[in-house]
Amino acid sequence: MRTPLIAGNWKMFKTHLEAIVLVQQLGYELEGHDFESVEVAVCPPFTSLRTIQTLIDGDRLHFKLGAQNVSSESAGAFTGEVSAVMLEALDVRYVVVGHSERRHIFGETDEVVAAKAKAAFAHGMVPIVCCGETDEERSGGVTEVTVERQVRTALAALKGDQAERVVVAYEPIWAIGTGRTATPGDAEATISHVRTVIAGLLGDGPAAEIRILYGGSVKAGNAGALTAQANVDGALVGGASLDASEFAAIVKACKGNVSP
Ligand code: PGA
Numbered sequence: 001m002r003t004p005l006i007a008g009n010w011k012m013f014k015t016h017l018e019a020i021v022l023v024q025q026l027g028y029e030l031e032g033h034d035f036e037s038v039e040v041a042v043c044p045p046f047t048s049l050r051t052i053q054t055l056i057d058g059d060r061l062h063f064k065l066g067a068q069n070v071s072s073e074s075a076g077a078f079t080g081e082v083s084a085v086m087l088e089a090l091d092v093r094y095v096v097v098g099h100s101e102r103r104h105i106f107g108e109t110d111e112v113v114a115a116k117a118k119a120a121f122a123h124g125m126v127p128i129v130c131c132g133e134t135d136e137e138r139s140g141g142v143t144e145v146t147v148e149r150q151v152r153t154a155l156a157a158l159k160g161d162q163a164e165r166v167v168v169a170y171e172p173i174w175a176i177g178t179g180r181t182a183t184p185g186d187a188e189a190t191i192s193h194v195r196t197v198i199a200g201l202l203g204d205g206p207a208a209e210i211r212i213l214y215g216g217s218v219k220a221g222n223a224g225a226l227t228a229q230a231n232v233d234g235a236l237v238g239g240a241s242l243d244a245s246e247f248a249a250i251v252k253a254c255k256g257n258v259s260p
Pocket of ligand 1: 171218240
């Protein structure tokens with residue numbers, strides 16, 4: 001059984017003070033039983049990680065803490081970078097790597113993404129490796145080739161036991177922040193292809209264990225249908241994760257699909 005993961009990617013939103021308010025509101029919206037069958041993570045900007053770590057600890061909240069990026073280096077003269085060592089010390093569990101905004105705006109290649117995934121594992125965290133095609137790649141019929149290349153490169157950098165614990169997020173770029181969501185059928189088709197690729201690399205057992213999320217304009221209204229798909233193991237949520245009641249409704253919609 002794969003436990004679904006709903007992860008909120010806050011992107012570059014919320015000061016650390018606003019972050020406290022959002023996580024407190026989320027804490028009111030979700031009750032203990034909401035976390036029994038679904039894992040819930042919040043990925044605020046770096047400046048809020050310490051604040052949210054303290055809040056989670058102090059109020060015994062059930063959220064896991066995630067970061068949105070990590071350096072592939074563990075220390076050194078890399079102005080502006082944040083290392084996995086630093087994130088580990090803040091009880092960060094998940095690190096989003098290879099988000100399309102990092103790939104496209106900041107020029108991260110598949111190899112850089114793979115090195116970041118490796119750095120996260122080296123320090124006890126689990127990378128959420130993002131993959132996804134552009135609109136042009138989609139209309140050119142190369143969606144599967146694109147995600148396959150991205151996933152293969154990331155997994156190739158990992159040791160077997162690490163690769164088996166990775167989380168993958170399939171995020172079609174044309175669906176991110178656009179209000180255009182992949183249909184549940186399209187999400188399922190691409191995600192099941194990713195699982196087949198992983199089975200080819202690691203074997204059927206590990207492929208059946210690895211969680212593959214969908215991301216791209218996930219909202220309360222479509223989260224249930226998306227996460228009901230056999231291969232869709234949760235969601236990476238951007239815009240809707242900034243609204244506590246919307247994000248809580250996504251968690252509950254996903255939970256509604258998990259058989260007791
Ligand atoms: P969105 O973003 O939910 O706002 O489309 C998803 C993401 O970028 O992870």
